[in-house]
Amino acid sequence: MQAAPPTCTGGKVQPVLLCLSHLRWDFVFQRPQHLMTRAAQDHEVIFFEEPLEAPIPQPRLDFSMQPGGVLRAVPVLPHGLDEAASAAAQRALLDGLLAERAGRPLVAWFYTPMALAFADHLRPDVTIYDCMDELSAFRGAPPAMLAMEQRLLDRADQVFTGGRSLFEAKRDRHRRVHCFPSSIDTAHFGRARDALAEPAALAGIPHPRIGFFGVIDERMDLALVAAFAALRPEMHLIMLGPVVKIDPASLPQGPNLHWLGGRRYDELPDYLAHWDLGFMPFALNESTRFISPTKTPEFLAAGLPVISTPVVDVVRDYGEAGLVEIVESAAELAEQADALLARPRAPFLARVDQQLAKNSWDMTWARMAALLRVPEAAPVAAKAKGVAHV
Structure with a gap:
């Protein structure tokens, strides 16, 4: 399936919100899904998942539009790629995706620091680290997780945490850490x-x-x-x-x-x-x-x-x-x-x-959105004059 065209509102294209997630959209409906469906009301949200492998000759992106207006993008890679080749393939797929949206404000919203392996070259207008779990403590966590998280903290504009304990663990590691505990529909x-x-x-x-x-x-x-x-x-x-x-x-x-x-x-x-x-x-x-x-x-x-x-x-x-x-x-x-x-x-x-x-997910998203400070999107007629965020 091809990606949906840029969304327009009142003659202006919406900002792009690129969500880089370690969780699959259809796994369990939780924090990322709640927030991204609300973000999609005034952003073009792209939910970029971890890759799948398939017996294919070339990497590709599989797209599907989810209820609520979120565009799900799943990298599908040939079997047998090593770590470096996998990262390079995902970077190329991501660059192609964002090149189609050049000139529009970009928010990079990270749920996993490991996404920096293929996304560290991006220069978004706003970088968010929404830390919903201490992923380094989970079974099977990559050894590089802690170092990658520090890299993400060094470049993030805002850090959100999924609870008070996480807030207390992160608040001395970044100048702008905000506690947003689990909400409710x-x-x-x-x-x-x-x-x-x-x-x-x-x-x-x-x-x-x-x-x-x-x-x-x-x-x-x-x-x-x-x-x-x-x-x-x-x-x-x-x-x-x-x-x-x-x-x-x-x-x-x-x-x-x-x-x-x-x-x-x-x-x-x-x-x-x-x-x-x-x-x-x-x-x-x-x-x-x-x-x-x-x-x-x-x-x-x-x-x-x-x-x-x-x-x-x-x-x-x-x-x-x-x-x-x-x-x-x-x-x-x-x-x-x-x-x-x-x-x-x-x-x-x-x-x-x-x-x-x-509390509610609507309230939580409204408070988060107020911290994004995304630049105003360019008029539709001028969007081709911009540059890719790569």
């Missing part, structure tokens, strides 16, 4: 409070149902999940999400454990509407030290009481406010599940709604 997840049809995958699973949704990887405490399931065999644990970076055979099994795989973002309220509690059984390790799970406010917007292990940002942002119960063991988890199932919901939901009204 309250209307979307609030649908779960309505009488929605039960998904077929839940049919026949008894209540009470305790649910998790998200990526299932090294950040999940599988021993805790297994111990809780054994302590409360009458409670059924519904686990939604793709399994990555861990062996699926390592997932604990039992008659009350249901690993249902990934679900689309638009399906999630249908599932949450038929759960009794939400839980976040995160392991406490290097990969969870700085996380600020987006699912925390999403569970709450859906009207579900939530139990979590003591992830720092969850404790500070929700546990101390009495909105999420914090536990450290399977025994505590079982005890809190019993208590929450018996607790009246109305007072809890009133406090939840008061808290959630203070």
Whole structure:
């Protein structure tokens, strides 16, 4: 598919926002997708993903227009390229993409410092580092990650962080660091409070149902999940999400454990509407030290009481406010599940709604956009006079 033509608004082409992401658009709908769909209201957003390999003679870019107006660009490279050849191929593809948009203001929005391997030659009008995770702590992180991050911090105009812990870790490393914790699409997840049809995958699973949704990887405490399931065999644990970076055979099994795989973002309220509690059984390790799970406010917007292990940002942002119960063991988890199932919901939901009204992805994007300071786009008739941002 060919790239869409430049978008025009009121006789002017929109600025280009190039999002360089380590996450695929269709993997899990989370922070990048929320922000980029909002950015697309007044930018031409190009979501440039990590490459795929295929038995092809020459590198190419595969394009697809996503709901919300984001142009997804996926580099497809021939099998067997080494690291240097892969970076060179991606650089050439990126240069061709931006040459078609020469003369327009450019925002380079990085989610991964490793994108500098093919994008360090760009000279955008604004460079943003949106640090949503401490990627260097994740399993399989490239050894060069920390050095590449320092290079990105040295050139970034603004640094955004996905939570308070990340903000505290980065604030002394750049002159302009801003904390933008996980936000919420309250209307979307609030649908779960309505009488929605039960998904077929839940049919026949008894209540009470305790649910998790998200990526299932090294950040999940599988021993805790297994111990809780054994302590409360009458409670059924519904686990939604793709399994990555861990062996699926390592997932604990039992008659009350249901690993249902990934679900689309638009399906999630249908599932949450038929759960009794939400839980976040995160392991406490290097990969969870700085996380600020987006699912925390999403569970709450859906009207579900939530139990979590003591992830720092969850404790500070929700546990101390009495909105999420914090536990450290399977025994505590079982005890809190019993208590929450018996607790009246109305007072809890009133406090939840008061808290959630203070934030949203719309508010977060508006605050971020105010920090971009993108130069005014050139008139359409003059756009050919500009130069490529390469």
